Amino acid sequence: MSSFKIAIIGAGSIGFTKKLFTDILCVPEFRDIEVALTDISEHNLRMIKTILSRIVAANELPTKVTATTDRRKAIEGARYIINCVRVGGxxxxxxxxxxxxxxxxxxxxxxxxxxGGILYGQRNIPVILDFCKDIREVAEPGAKFLNYANPMAMNTWAAIEYGKVDTVGxxxxxxxxxxxxxxxxxxxxxxxxxxxxxxxxxxxxxxxxxxxxxxxxxxxxxxxxxxxxxxxxxxxxxxxxxxxxxxxxxxxxxxxxxxxxxxxxxxxxxxxxxxxxxxxxxxxxxxxxxxxxxxxxxxxxxxxxxxxxxxxxxxxxxxxxxxxxxxxxxxxxxxxxxxxxxxxxxxxxxxxxxxxxxxxxxxxxxxxxxxxxxxxxxxxxxxxxxxxxxxxxxxxxxxxxxxxxxxxxxxxxxxxxxxxxxxxxxxxxxxxxxxxxxxxxxxxxxxxxxxxxxxxxxxxxxxxxxxxxxxxxxxxxxxxxxxxxxxx
Known part of the structure; x- marks a missing residue:
């Protein structure tokens, strides 16, 4: 199987990102992939990259882990984009x-x-549409957007109907x-x-x-x-x-x-x-x-x-x-x-x-x-x-x-x-x-x-x-x- 790239947006959610990453590594065919982490918090990004890199090294895996606050760079060439953001923190x-x-x-x-959920959606949806724009423009053609962020229905609705990206919540x-x-x-x-x-x-x-x-x-x-x-x-x-x-x-x-x-x-x-x-x-x-x-x-x-x-x-x-x-x-x-x-x-x-x-x-x-x-x-x-x-x-x-x-x-x-x-x-x-x-x-x-x-x-x-x-x-x-x- 050819290698591919996964981008995780909001990767500073350290515990959840670690779980997603280790789950992915449990698929034998996926150990040669690239996982690109992105977040607005440089501090959290450094912490999670260090943790994931330590996992890769300890298990002698070829998996590539990168991290950047440049979201567009992380999404570039990605086949799958996973969203874990909490806009407004x-x-x-x-x-x-x-x-x-x-x-x-x-x-x-x-x-x-x-x-609270309605206002949370108002904060999220403009950002979701920015993600979708980047996916359409720089991700691998036909890339899939996997949304974990709440409010789930509103975010997924906006991404499908207005973001025009292949999305699953x-x-x-x-x-x-x-x-x-x-x-x-x-x-x-x-x-x-x-x-x-x-x-x-x-x-x-x-x-x-x-x-x-x-x-x-x-x-x-x-x-x-x-x-x-x-x-x-x-x-x-x-x-x-x-x-x-x-x-x-x-x-x-x-x-x-x-x-x-x-x-x-x-x-x-x-x-x-x-x-x-x-x-x-x-x-x-x-x-x-x-x-x-x-x-x-x-x-x-x-x-x-x-x-x-x-x-x-x-x-x-x-x-x-x-x-x-x-x-x-x-x-x-x-x-x-x-x-x-x-x-x-x-x-x-x-x-x-x-x-x-x-x-x-x-x-x-x-x-x-x-x-x-x-x-x-x-x-x-x-x-x-x-x-x-x-x-x-x-x-x-x-x-x-x-x-x-x-x-x-x-x-x-x-x-x-x-x-x-x-x-x-x-x-x-x-x-x-x-x-x-x-x-x-x-x-x-x-x-x-x-x-x-x-x-x-x-x-x-x-x-x-x-x-x-x-x-x-x-x-x-x-x-x-x-x-x-x-x-x-």
Whole structure:
């Protein structure tokens, strides 16, 4: 097999980039490739290049690793481009959580829809289109763009429809949900089969089979409620399973943001979440987790570097889709996964222009989706509400239309359950002003938004949310890690 080049944009996401890289090296035919890393942070780029180069040297591989802050140079000649960026970093992300709290909107993650996810999309989409321009102009002809960055549906929608690049969106929610179901049913490797379909972060296990036997709602409910951990951590997901008849792929905290019923009152939030880990519903949980991880990487970098000198365990390949897709495309070994692509009739009761997440098979002919899936009506209704918000958000980001942006936020299910139109209008003005440096398409609207804010009579409040935890220090993280190791 001839060598080829992979570019990773946002490679400064050190832990995730290392995982993608080691997964790729687990494919024997891929050890002679070039991996080009690019990021706006020279500091992070140096760290990750040093780690990956150490892995290559320790395993005596011919793999070439390069790093540059010149994105176009990294993309030049690449056959595959993987996107892991977080536009605005943790600074902008903090505003995605902080400002909506002033208006009563309590988010756990805020990276998909809701107020935070919509603004995240506004920051991402202009940059996504810049990536696509570079791919069209300097990448290998027919290059494939693999997007891991959230908001998944909006980013993928913009890249396909406006960037005109062959794009697939990738997430790991399906795999994690499948692991949970396997655990509660006591399934061994290869015994559990399922079909998940819907939209990213609202994908549904519409068919679950254990050794070929179909597993129904009542059996799933009983198994989840009997599980000593999941029965507490996934209370909201279990309630949705009881009412909808199918289990959602997304975590308890994430799912709570997309539905207008569970996070609209503080007392209801605490009823449905679990504070054992951020992902189960904690206010701003992912922001805290991400902040702690950034600090942890900075302080513990020598240990990460030392671990990179160990021999690779080529059997320890993760279930992240990227390496498996590349393997199927390059070798013809068929891979089945769940992918984010334009619907075009694959799911019969979702709009054709929507970005769906649904099963497909990959081989040398590309990604081939399984067509003709019909979602249960409640699942479709929930997805369509989000799709309508996503569509408006993408169009607003492309046009720099602040009025359409406000309408998108107004139609968000959770925001609409909490805020009045006047509150939404002011909240969006405040978020756009706070994030102006990452929103070039709204430059013409910033002065008017500032003027409206100076004259506004809408009342806000100082509120940390229903279930906020402080960011832990490095010392506290070390102590927690030591406690967990001792318990094991």
């Amino acid at each position: 943790l600074e902008a992300y903090a505003d995605d959580i902080r400002i909506p709290l002033k208006y009563g909107v309590d988010q756990c993650v805020g990276d998909t829809i809701c107020a 990738l997430c790991h929610g399906v795999q994690h949900g499948g692991e949970q179901i396997a655990e509660i049913l006591g399934a061994e490797d290869g015994e559990l089969d399922f079909i998940c379909s819907g939209i990213n972060h609202q994908t549904w296990f519409v068919d679950v089979r254990l050794n070929g036997r179909k597993i129904g709602r009542d059996e799933l409910v009983s198994a989840f409620e009997a599980h000593p951990v999941f029965s507490q951590q996934e209370k909201l997901r279990i309630d949705v399973l009881k009412r909808f008849g199918v289990y959602s792929t997304e975590s308890n905290g994430h799912l709570s943001e997309y539905l207008p019923w569970y996070r609209k009152r503080p007392d209801e939030i605490t009823r449905w979440i679990d504070m054992s880990d951020w992902i189960h519903g904690e206010t701003g949980g992912y922001l805290r987790y991400s902040t702690e991880n950034r600090n942890w990487f900075e302080t513990e970098y020598p240990q990460f570097l030392e671990s990179a000198s160990a021999p690779l365990d080529f059997k320890a390949r993760s279930n992240e889709h990227a390496s498996h897709i590349l393997e199927a495309l390059e070798t013809g070994r068929v891979y089945r996964g769940h992918f984010n692509l334009k619907n075009n009739g694959v799911i019969t009761n979702l709009p054709p222009d929507a970005i769906i997440e649904s099963p497909g098979f990959v081989d040398r002919f590309g990604i081939n989706m399984v067509a003709g899936i019909t979602l249960p009506e409640a699942c479709a209704a929930t997805c369509i509400a989000s799709i309508n918000v996503q569509r408006m958000s993408v169009h607003a980001a492309i046009a720099g239309d602040i009025d359409l942006l406000k309408l998108a936020v107004l139609h968000d299910p959770l925001v609409g359950a909490i805020c009045t139109p006047d509150e939404v209008w002011q909240m969006v003005d405040e978020m756009v002003v706070a994030q102006a440096e990452w929103l070039p398409q709204y430059a013409h609207a910033i002065d008017a938004a500032k003027d409206r804010l100076s004259r506004s009579t809408v009342q806000t409040r100082t509120w940390n949310g229903a279930a906020r935890r402080p960011v832990r220090s490095i010392e506290e993280l070390r102590a927690d890690k030591a406690d967990k190791q001792a318990a094991e």
